[in-house]
Amino acid sequence: MTVERFEEHRDLLTGVAYRILGTVADAEDVVQEAWLRWSGADTAAVENDRAYLIRVTTRLAVDRLRRAKARRESHVGEWLPEPVGTDPAGTVPDVAERVELTNSVELALLVVLETLSPLERAVFVLREAFGLPYAEIGGAVGRTEATVRQLARRARKHVEERRPRFDVDRMSRRRITERFIGACVDGDLDGLIAMLSDDVTLVADGGGRAKAPLRALVGTGKVARFLTAIATEAGARRFAESLGVAAPEGYAVEFTDVNGAPAAVVTAGARPISVFSLVVLDGLVRTVYLVADPEKLTRLASPA
Structure with a gap:
């Protein structure tokens, strides 16, 4: 039962981790670590599996991104996110569950997200891509709801100023x-x-x-x-x-x-x-x- 409860949310967790980290390999590692945390926890006491797992995954992804930032600064040449294939309908296998989520994995947007701090990026992803309430995001990143709202506004403004516009279908x-x-x-x-x-x-x-x-x-x-x-x-x-x-x-x-x-x-x-x-x-x-x-x-x- 513990395995089934986790697998029900695996794609969602991979989607969160990929958008925060920009690489599939790192996202998969984070989800695997989240599974180890989950398998060792008292899951019977968990009231909301989804919220709990998003919180664990987000914190692991933010920690990994902070370490990755230093490596990316020494990257030879420019650094771009890892591309993932999508089918013609617009879904992202193992990365997104809904068609509308594909806009939040476009390379142009992920490039802009690289300019945010790890905490700002996590807040932006959870709010703009997945529509989580501010209170739930606060629990995921360990900040108050008021602080999360400020982070979200700052990140949204930053992205809007730098995100490329597309005027063709x-x-x-x-x-x-x-x-x-x-x-x-x-x-x-x-x-x-x-x-x-x-x-x-x-x-x-x-x-x-x-x-x-x-x-x-x-x-x-x-x-x-x-x-x-x-x-x-x-x-x-x-x-x-x-x-x-x-x-x-x-x-x-x-x-x-x-x-x-x-x-x-x-x-x-x-x-x-x-x-x-x-x-x-x-x-x-x-x-x-x-x-x-x-x-x-x-x-x-x-x-x-």
């Missing part, structure tokens, strides 16, 4: 993503530049294990030249070989949903080697997120 974003990748693969520099805003930014995370710019590239010329260079056959081969994919059988691109939004997953020899996620505003690509760290791509299903 899902299908339009998918079509733009397809055209964007097509221009890269075709080496159509002029066509690619025409799709980019003047202040376009490319943020790439190779984790020191894949060749990627160590700093964000800004401007149409720099971004377009980099993208068309790695999209050539020779460039793609060098990129794949930097990941240890020697003499791949072939490259493929699947346009699919990642973190609840249209994205492009590039594979070499059926192994994911990069994910492209775009921020589109006024019909132009404003930001390109490129995740190429192989350790962050192991959970993405390979295209059929």
Whole structure:
């Protein structure tokens, strides 16, 4: 019975932990530790399983995030969250239980959440993504309801000021993503530049294990030249070989949903080697997120 009571909430706990931490591996570790706490507790005395488990998971995730902050500061190059695959309906297996929750796992939002303190991030996630009452959040983070309200207001204001705006629907974003990748693969520099805003930014995370710019590239010329260079056959081969994919059988691109939004997953020899996620505003690509760290791509299903 103890196991069943925990498993009933596992997906919810994974969703909370992933949004706080930004990596699936850390989220799974936190949930496993929460299970160990739960299995060793007097569960017969627990009046509300959900509230109890969210409290345990949140505190474990906040503690882990505080330790992770130091590691991320020494990360080689830019640090981006770990992408997770989602199905066309918009659900996030093992990460979210409701379609509307997918908006809270978009890479663009998770990047902004990285700029919050661990406590602010936890409060924002519990309130904005899961709609928990302030009193329950206070119990989860060990703060008074008044303090939680202040933290929530500060975090919400911070996120609203920095969160990218999307002014196109899902299908339009998918079509733009397809055209964007097509221009890269075709080496159509002029066509690619025409799709980019003047202040376009490319943020790439190779984790020191894949060749990627160590700093964000800004401007149409720099971004377009980099993208068309790695999209050539020779460039793609060098990129794949930097990941240890020697003499791949072939490259493929699947346009699919990642973190609840249209994205492009590039594979070499059926192994994911990069994910492209775009921020589109006024019909132009404003930001390109490129995740190429192989350790962050192991959970993405390979295209059929």
